[in-house]
Amino acid sequence: MTIKHHVKLGLSALALSVSLNSVAAEDPIKVGILHSLSGTMAISETVLKDTVEMLIEKQNAEGGVLGRQLEAVVVDPASNWPLFAEKARELLAQEEVDVIFGNWTSVSRKSVLPVVEELNGLLFYPVQYEGEESSENVFYTGAAPNQQAIPAVNYLMNNIGVERWVLAGTDYVYPRTTNKILETYLMDMGVAKEDIMINYTPFGHSDWQNIVSDIKSFGSAGKKTAVVSTINGDANVPFYRELGNQGISASDIPVVAFSVGEQELSGIDTGPLVGHLAAWNYFMSVDSDANYDFIDQWIAHTGDEEAVTNDPMEAHYIGFNMYIEAVKKAGTTDVDAVKDAIIGVTVPNLTGGYAAMMPNHHITKPVLIGEIQDNGQFSVVWETPSTVAGDAWSDYLPGSRDMIADWRKPMFCGTFNTATGKCGASAGEMAAESN
Amino acid sequence: MSIIRSLTLLLFAIIMINPAFAQDQNTDSGRALLTNLAEAPASEVEDAIKSIVRSGDERARGWLEAYGANRLSRIKDTGQVVLVLNNRGRDWEIADPLTGENMGEMSRRELDRVAINNRIRGQLEGILAILDLNAADPDVREASARDLMGKVDAALVEPLQAQLETEENAAVRDRIQAALAIYRVGEGDLDAVDELSGSLHPRARAALSEAVRGDNPALAAKARQALAAIEQKLKLNSAAETLYFGLSMGSVLVLAAIGLAITFGVMGVINMAHGELIMLGAYTTWGMQQLLPGQPGLALILSIPAGFMVAATAGIIIERSVIQFLKGRPLETLLATFGISLILQQLVRTVISPQNRTVVTPEWMSGSLVINDALSLTLNRMYVLAFALIVFAGLMLIMRKTRLGLEVRAVTQNRNMARSMGIRATRVDILTFALGSGVAGLAGVALSQLTNVGPNLGQNYIIDSFMVVVFGGVGNLWGTLIAGLSLGTINQLLEPWAGAVLAKIIVLVFIILFIQKRPKGLFPQKGRAAEG
């Protein structure tokens, strides 16, 4: 009797997994969306899923591309990093999607990366990140550190006259790398080591009393002080509240944040935050017709008059349009053809300019500094005179100083070492020799 | 550019402003001034502001405030400068800055914001602060005098001394004197160091530090002495501050855990959905603020009973639908309530939004209570601390002094005996669980003032809550109170030298080791109930 039950169970499990293999109709272009819809990252990522769906709808209404409609394939990696890799594999191997738009956190991208490379997929990654990466199969439409952190620090130094720096971040790779870069950069600019304070806190940190009090006393040494914040998502609300309550205003110690956008502000009472800064490549308040149209579309799509747009959404907007352009240019959705075609593709961004895909798979972006306003929006106070091309390998980290990425033939390399003239491993040989 | 120049200019303006000038105005000059401001390139904004101040127009202050608050815009078509009354959404409500007349709504596309940045805003604040030095309200005067500390320059000395003559309020006088002393220390005045020696104000300290670094040896020595005295005082203050931080963090832990101390400690239900009940309380606060727009304070107060009711109702539903079937199987309650917690989280995500919600802090809860220049206690945390103690006291009262409390204790100690004495155990179960859940809701109301209100809120507190209850001793409310406050204090004491993460790890290891020493927590239950 029990044998039957066991076997039945085993077989039905097997049968079900086999059924996963079934492939849907070939005709539409399949767009995989790999954003967490549950778990801790759902807060940030759900809107990106909606954005891609909206862009697909719009493209379909305009007749699709190459006469084919687009079809979204949505999966939920549930803020679980191994699940990201598994779902990416599902999208590429089972669903056979033509392109994936997805990921937010660095760790999820790192988890997906080997899968995308192995199965030769296309991934558009829309979030600002730490750099130090350039994959043949990934397109980085968010900012690299030189498109966000360094211009922001320049602004503080030159326009606000900041001399003392607090680099506060959540303890993960993006803040660590960014702060390493900034520390080197600041010291190069002649800032003394004792004028830099670095602090790391865990994810979702909610008790900021001590740290804010430290910042306050660090800032009372008579030199203009600013906080460069790479504090992630959830931890920001209690951080800003504590700042406000301990009486630190933007004119005393301004905070410039790299991870606080309109989406995050929509969950904060912005009253006490007015005047604090953020550096992004897009703000919802940007005064351009493309942006206003996008906002109208977004509000219509969500049906929520209060819905906000943010920088990663713009990155998806650019990435999506670049993909469409590249497919048109290549005349096919074949991954290798699209990869070749997309380099050099230029599409309008939402800030009234153009974004171009560079050979290192990063894009050109303007850098904007915005001040938080009481309506939860940013007002742009400064912007780079022209767009800045994303730098995959930072000039301020010892390991990557000599590296460049160029995915055009004949170089076709993500880790080209200009010092040795070799692709990849050569940096290691140098390190080994110098040891 | 510099503050010195703009302040000098202001003094000039203050002297110049008089009724005779103010009356002699016409709308055209105002319009021209504003247009001038709106059109000025970055380098000339300052001049544009100057001319507005110099005009003596009595509406100038309003304009500058609006400018500072990003509320000045231009209509793209006509170039007219308007005041933005409401800048939320796609259509903005605007008014004429000259007459104050409301001009209705206009699409954001049609408007062009008059740009301002932090530097200009800083200058504006200074300008407005000096204007405030003449305000009727002494508090405003004191605040503006405090703002002037460290900003005084040669041009300001004389008018400030004149102000000192006429100023009646002692506090304001002290501030002005300190402000002047800071200036004089910078000029090398030895006596001024004495005046500053007691001051805890950061700017006074900054001035003294600078004097120590300076090239006047006599001054440096004296300043060093004064600084040493200040440091001594600061140490005391920072000890007090750390203690407050600790108690405040502890009170949060107590609040989060106290409901669990009832559902878990008293009833033995390992309630993994406790965090989500807290979340419900926080969302109730948000909902209340949506119902009563513009009155966050009232909404918050009403949220206290409402949050309690919502969470208690949810508790009753959970008890009736699930937990009552799991009597005597505590570990199963863990699994079932874990399922419930997943459902509640996703419910909030689906029904409300996966995004965090804005909960506004009412005016009377923002800011801090200033004890002295180096020590101020943040108000929202103080309220939460007090609230935690009140909730705790209320619970103790219920458990000790009411019929319900008596019955709860009876049922916990010996269910069968209690039933044979005529106590309706099922009813007691429901009420106890409702009480525990309701208190979790109260915690949510309080936490909405400190942290994010979002679907993950509960997850962040559930583990800490269990730690506190277990550390304090299951089934003992006093234990929960002591455990929460002491864990919070230990954490905050460790934080400055260990860092936030390490401090937390050390506290966890401490709990693990402590449980080895006292396997039943800080205050173990005694007698039969302990074997329950």
Place this chain on the structure above:
Amino acid sequence: MWLTRPLRERSTQLFLGVLFAALAVVTLLHLTMPEDSPFYVSSFTVTLMGKYLCYALLAVAVDLVWGYLGILSLGHGAFFALGGYAMGMYLMRQIGDRGTYGDPILPDFMVFLNWQELPWFWHGFDMAWFAFLMVILAPGLLALVFGFLAFRSRVTGVYLSIITQALTFALMLAFFRNEMGFGGNNGLTDFRDLLGFNLRTDATRLGLFIASGIALAIGYLICRGIVTSKLGRVSVACRDAEARARFLGYRVERVQLFVFVVSAMIAGVAGALYVPQVGIINPSEFSPIFSIEIVVWVALGGRATLYGAVIGAILVNYAKTVFTGVMPDAWLFLLGGLFVLVTVFLPRGIAGLLASRRKKQDEPTDTDSDTGKEATA
């Protein structure tokens, strides 16, 4: 011998039979069927199943301590993750100079965070035998120290559960710290090969899947061997009446410690097999929620049956895979609802359902499904 004795039991034969049959069928279908055949099992599915098998092994380890020892461990994810990290460190060292920066010794994350040399605890992990030893020893040692302290001072019930939770939570926070040298939040990833086999080939994936199946079989046998031995009877006695067992002269804490350490080691092996298949190990495996989930798998499958744990783990994770794809917005409702319904209506899990149906039709034959009274928490 204690390890082979279970082979004579019908339930063990059955379990192993089904397990090996499934392994064989999947392998055959994967290798022989053409890709367009409806019976073809893709390497994606093979890896997925390999992952389920690792989870199943982990669930067996949890069932051993929870079902037969009465210790509700809410921290078994820690042992799983430690095993995984040991394997991950080995895999990282195997990358050698093929990493982004091409450093022959230092893993990438250390290079770009400016580490000058390898931390001491990374030494030795370039050797497979050492790494595999650590897969077992690291979790075993942690369990030994933790268990020694906890059982000696007779921490029981909920207190024990909560401090196991504290343990895994503390480890999670520690591993999140970048200063620790385990790659912080990003963890260890971008693995290339294992024992010289390229991890990105289908053959290696199939090999790992089969290895996971065999590990599950051995793990099951070990647990079965323990629970059918005298030691197992004593541990059940400890579970049902600890004080009584102690009064009868049994050294309860030693039994508990032994079983706990064995269970931790099995969990470590599960983690080690899991990592190369999913391609990443990160501190979130230490998260208390994950450990609770493991317990839920066991409860769902049926506590104190071992095979129930396997069924529970595979079923829940399979459901997760399907629902996160098919209805991403609603899967948490389903998952949560499942937990609630099972605990309320199927208190002894799926295995209990099977057993009670069998009882109706058959005479009850095996004694092990008789879990007796629930241990009080």
